[in-house]
Amino acid sequence: METSIDEREVELITLMLQRAVSEMSAEACEQCGVCPSACPVARHMETFNPRRMIAKISLGQIEELLKSPEIWTCTSCLKCKERCPENISPYDVILVLRNLAVRAGYPYPEGYDDFVKNVLDSGMAQQPQAVRTRGRQRRDRESLGLPPAQRPRDMEAFSEILGGIVKAGRSA
């Protein structure tokens, strides 16, 4: 479906991202190490370290981060944000970096586009499916007596509005 890109949307996204970047306050970071010690991913992946990310930002190496796969390996557990003694939120910084990376046209995991496509097509990220019981019998919403699934009333209008928002401000 053709969706027009509204200049005002691009402006708004730019404004939001600029504000978020200015709120990153990476210079307040004392590199104390609370965030990587709380982080479940840092325990398993050497490449991922919220403290190092904040350091790179304060050194102005944002472009390098935008290109790196590591900004996509946060579990969103929010321990870093909760425990930072300087009230810095590596989690929110990562969300901003992801949004910036997408706008700049850098690669990101495929699953995100599938998720977005499903929402544009049906209003939800997943379609109701049949599941199995432990005894391998088939069950679905109807056989379990659950009411019909919800979706936007006017799917076409919904997907045109949302599709326009998603496309606004993307480089390609």
Next chain:
Amino acid sequence: MKYALYLGCTVQAEQYAYEASVRQVLPRLGVELVEMEGASCCGFPAFSSISSLGWHYLSARNLAIAGSLGLDVLPLCNGCHLSFTETQHALEKDPHLRQFVDQKLAQEGLNYSEGVRPIHMIELLHDIIGADRIEEAVERPLEGLKLASHPGCHAIRPSEMQRPDDPEDPTKLDDLARALGATTMDYPEKTDCCGSLLSTASGRTTLSIAGEKLKAVRDHGFDGLFTTCPYCFKMFDGRQRAIGATIGDRSLEVPVFYYTQLLGLAMGVEPEKLGLELNMSPVDGIVKRITGGSN
């Protein structure tokens, strides 16, 4: 007590045991659930990562639908609950964003309403209904069961977004389990993540993170784990076999429940009505213990 029931993607599409048990137990405790016609995804986690504007639009859209019903909204997922709360803050803070969202919602004939409160399941059960009232409803106490509570990250963090329980020392799910007659115990891994949201980027790390927690729950001597988050449940219950294979622990057999399933069992609801046949983890032993084998 009357709320707009927001299922969210995972519950509506596959986590039927949660929905079924919620629909069984809440009305018995005096809660009326109203369907949210026209609801859509909340936007978390994909839109928040790649289109923050799309994310806030989606969350605001659902809040607008609840508002049109004149009700507070009860999302069944930790992620959706945090998403709604974050969007409310963002719209309050940023008049440009608010104006944008209002304009987009108007195209579907919707109005954003500030007064809609996202109610968390833990808040509803613990703070609104109350452990005392739940205890009074118990017909089959879960005596002799030692259960590990798992609130899930977004139920407790970030504390600046009004979460229903303490970020470092959550106790409400434990209170709720004790109201059913079960025993609970604090454990060091209680506030740890299930790893779910990493599955898009690294499936193996996801399973390893979940494995650390499940293994700890078993090693601490718990009989089972319970939660109110469908993302976490899907990981610990549905993927337990894959988790065991990944961490090289084939004997990982931890029964996993939704709190509302345990509540239903304790209230005397038949296991089939609580979707207990849909749990993939080995729950039969505990279900038989509670029902006396009679079902």
